Amino acid sequence: MSFLWRRRSSVLKIALLLTAVWFTIAFLIYSEDRHSRTNQIPNNIPAPQHLVDGHGEEFEEFIQESHNNIHPPVRWLEPLLDRIARNSTTVVCPVIDVIDDTTMEFHWRDSGGVNVGGFDWNLQFNWHAVPEHEKKRHKNSAEPVWSPTMAGGLFSIDRKFFERLGTYDSGFDIWGGENLELSFKTWMCGGTLEIVPCSHVGHIFRKRSPYKWRSGVNVLKRNSVRLAEVWLDDYAQYYYQRIGNDKGDFGDVSSRKKLRQDLNCKSFKWYLDNIYPEIFIPGEAVASGEVNCSYFIAFMSLLKKDLKKAVGLYPCHNQGGNQVMTGKKEEVLIDSEVRKLDYFVDIEHLEQSLSRFCSKSRGHACANQFVALSST
Numbered sequence: 001m002s003f004l005w006r007r008r009s010s011v012l013k014i015a016l017l018l019t020a021v022w023f024t025i026a027f028l029i030y031s032e033d034r035h036s037r038t039n040q041i042p043n044n045i046p047a048p049q050h051l052v053d054g055h056g057e058e059f060e061e062f063i064q065e066s067h068n069n070i071h072p073p074v075r076w077l078e079p080l081l082d083r084i085a086r087n088s089t090t091v092v093c094p095v096i097d098v099i100d101d102t103t104m105e106f107h108w109r110d111s112g113g114v115n116v117g118g119f120d121w122n123l124q125f126n127w128h129a130v131p132e133h134e135k136k137r138h139k140n141s142a143e144p145v146w147s148p149t150m151a152g153g154l155f156s157i158d159r160k161f162f163e164r165l166g167t168y169d170s171g172f173d174i175w176g177g178e179n180l181e182l183s184f185k186t187w188m189c190g191g192t193l194e195i196v197p198c199s200h201v202g203h204i205f206r207k208r209s210p211y212k213w214r215s216g217v218n219v220l221k222r223n224s225v226r227l228a229e230v231w232l233d234d235y236a237q238y239y240y241q242r243i244g245n246d247k248g249d250f251g252d253v254s255s256r257k258k259l260r261q262d263l264n265c266k267s268f269k270w271y272l273d274n275i276y277p278e279i280f281i282p283g284e285a286v287a288s289g290e291v292n293c294s295y296f297i298a299f300m301s302l303l304k305k306d307l308k309k310a311v312g313l314y315p316c317h318n319q320g321g322n323q324v325m326t327g328k329k330e331e332v333l334i335d336s337e338v339r340k341l342d343y344f345v346d347i348e349h350l351e352q353s354l355s356r357f358c359s360k361s362r363g364h365a366c367a368n369q370f371v372a373l374s375s376t
Contacts, residue, residue, distance in 0.1 A: 079198040080156040083144060088158040089191040091182070093150050094199035101204050112141045114197050117149035119180055121238040121282060123224040125149055131278055144194040148187070148276040152179025154201050165189060166259045169226060171251045177223035184231045187275050189265040218248070225250040230257055233268040238282045 080092045095114055098107045115127040116134070130145055138145070165185050168178050186193045225247045228236035240247065272279060 076199050076201055079196045083194060083196060084156060084158050087192070089161050091150070091155060091157045091161075091186050091191055091193045092144070092199075093147065093155045093193070093195050094201045095195060095197055096151060096154060097200050097202045099202040099204045104204075106202050108200070114141070114145060114195060116145060116147035116195055117151060117183070118276060118279065119149050120279075122242050123177065123180060123227060123239050125151060125179060127151075128278070133277075142197050144196045146275070147183075147193050147195045148271075149183035150179050150193060152182070155182075161191065164263070165191070166256070169223075169230075169256055171226055171253065171256070172223045173219045176220035177227045181227050181231065184227075184268070184271060185260070185263075185265065187266075188231070188268070188271050189260070189263045222248060222250050226253055226256070229253045230260060231268060235268050235272070235281075241282075 076094060080094065083090050083092045095109055097109050099105070100107065114130060116130055118126050118128050120126060134145055165182070169181055172178055172181075183193055185191075221243060224239065225243075228239045229250065230253050232239065272281070
């Protein structure tokens with residue numbers, strides 16, 4: 001509840017709180033008079049689904065979504081409201097500061113250390129530094145910065161714009177992918193997504209998920225396939241390659257495709273060219289494939305952030321995914337956890353790693369020829 005009280009009383013008239021064990025959504029209207037009421041969300045229904053189902057229909061102005069494991073400093077809300085008041089198609093996120101889950105220490109991040117959101121071709125969110133082309137747009141680091149994607153747990157949006165964008169996909173289950181869907185369609189359908197350095201919210205990152213997952217269903221994959229089918233156009237192939245082209249049962253997405261058509265949204269290529277030009281496009285690789293050594297050897301990933309450490313070597317599982325690599329000019333890109341962090345390893349170090357492993361491979365001979373990539 002601290003996110004309600006740590007702002008000026010004049011900015012709110014009504015606060016409707018939809019609360020669950022793990023989630024709070026606030027429908028807020030800025031005015032002098034204010035009151036609040038709380039609705040309890042059943043624990044078996046994800047809180048974002050209540051936005052889809054039309055809860056809080058009597059409230060008009062904007063929606064602030066936040067988890068209940070957050071704690072904001074004072075005056076966190078006003079900078080977000082300012083951006084929405086200037087342009088109702090602007091979706092805004094605060095800077096997320098880390099609260100230590102053991103000591104409750106608040107790790108403050110100044111405006112010079114702000115990151116923006118991105119994603120990888122596993123359709124997983126990631127953080128990265130503000131790119132140079134974005135820095136050139138600003139006179140100082142306190143100005144709001146454009147972000148290709150949002151983390152999803154903390155953002156504010158004009159309610160009418162949110163509804164025009166189709167709110168959340170009602171076919172999404174529990175959690176996963178909704179932040180990328182909202183990010184893509186915000187940019188592609190006429191909006192702007194910003195991170196506002198003057199607004200900070202502390203967040204306690206849980207060690208385990210609070211959600212009850214359905215057995216036998218890969219919820220994240222199902223949601224991600226729906227996302228890819230509707231918004232990624234031909235670029236969806238790069239995600240499908242990472243799941244063995246097994247889409248599974250992802251439901252009917254015809255209404256979501258019609259929504260995109262009705263809104264006359266731009267192409268995903270436009271999004272990549274103009275909003276996220278930093279992302280590596282697998283189709284632009286000079287080669288791709290799996291590295292194999294005679295019988296069973298392949299690589300997995302780099303070790304943490306040390307780019308000069310040897311890549312790890314593990315048995316081949318022959319299923320692609322985290323043992324697929326792509327080559328870009330004179331570099332080799334490892335497509336797994338490493339890809340998510342945009343880590344590169346040069347060919348010299350890859351060959352050294354493989355050579356060291358082959359010398360210890362219990363009699364399995366490895367010739368230089370086995371280090372090869374098949375062109376695609």
